[in-house]
Amino acid sequence: MIPRMLRYSALGIALSLVPLSSMAAAPPIQETPTVPVVHSLASFREAVRAGGPGKDGIPSIDRPRFQSAGEATLKDGDKVIGVYHRGQARAYPQRILVWHEIVNDELGGEALSITYCPLTGTALGFKRGETELGVSGKLVNSNLIMYDRATDSEWPQILGVAIDGPLAGQGLEELRVFWTTWGAWKARHPETEVLTDQTGFVRNYRRDPYGSYNPTSGYYAPDSRRLFPVMQRDDRFPPKTEVFGVRGPEGALAITREALREEGVVDVTLGERRYTVIHDPGLDTGWAFHNPEGLEIRPTELDFTAEGVTGPGIDSLEAVNGFEAMWFAWAAFYPDTYLYEGQEAP
């Protein structure tokens, strides 16, 4: 009798520790997210839709394999998601990620999740700690809702903050990834590795079920319609127009790609915070900085290297994450976003 009781109590203790141990493996989090959460968590939860496939029906790549840039069979114009972390560069072809949406990878010894949502055109990197991120099969504002395999909390990718589960209200730590082309990425990082289609899954990697980026067509065409309802509609641009988005504690900022390209350096003040966004002509993207002192940055004095943008004053700025997104999705998550369309039309 006593041994049996002992066994049951040992089992009971072991079972009660299970949630603790899984919490311990939770991804690194920010208890107070540094990004804005404009809608209430409850209204996000109400706006969640089933995307079609179930949980992990779109399988994340958990054992990615890579090849050298020379071995890759990509065209220069093909879209890739590029990551440069602790001296290591990797490219994840869009045509592979469209089928998996998340790669649980490790770069420079750090565990990262590289994530891509085809329906909102957004690529973001997150630190994942000892756990992995997976595709929940749910969407909010058409955006991928990820879940972490330690606590099963649900994280919309653009928001970066859990809307459901034990970690609701807390934020993931982000990492800059680049939405660019293979030609541009290879030129910046000739030593880059490239994700191969040996993903452990069989998919038709030559075909994108939604359309094409090279050339742009189907779902990705600026004027094409969105598929799922949004929490907030904003028709100032065609839905799929790409904007460069930055978030800070005071709110969100979207810059049209044309304004960023033409002006080279864009200064915007949101609330009390001053931001400087620098256009990178090589990767055709932005580098966003918090610029509390209001330092003036001149495009002509800048240099773009594997490490990023360099030039007078850059070192005293604080880097802020930024990423490209389809306008409809950005406006749905951040309805009060500041919109920068150029100096003539602020």
Next chain:
Amino acid sequence: MKPLARVILRMLSRPTSAGAAGAVMAAYALLYLWLTGDIAGGGAGGWQATFPAWERVFQARGLFQFEPVGLLTLGALVWTFSPLNTLLAVSMGLLVGLNIVAGWWLWRTPRQCGLSGSSTGLLAAIPALLAGGACCAPIVLIWLGLPIAGVLASLTPFLIPIALLLLVAGLWLSLRRLVGEGSPR
């Protein structure tokens, strides 16, 4: 049950009926696999067959959708081959084929009460055809640019069981009437 099975056997023993059911089955299965995305374009020419993921044969991607285990390319066509998806496609195709042949037999059977020809079988094939398309209707709708795809996405899992049920029910009704009325000699 036995008489119903005998009618099916009699159907399949006739070359024209069996041929018609087989042709419908093949056409339907191919259409189903194409609409669900298992068969698609993107091939680089030539032919190739690899089976790198047999361990995923029973792994589901969604309801009634399974992970492919092999990649078959023929010319411009690429088939991400899943044995279970193929079995489902062929089974539904066979049911549609039998429904159509049974409907055709009923139509040819002399009426006793002056009723018009039965179209049960043909009618039952419609939901099945719709279900085949429904699995990837969202994708078809993306091509067409229709915004209702999102609404349909949440319905798709139910369409296949409904279609199977309707097909079985339709076939059962047709066969029972064939047994009652005597099928064509």
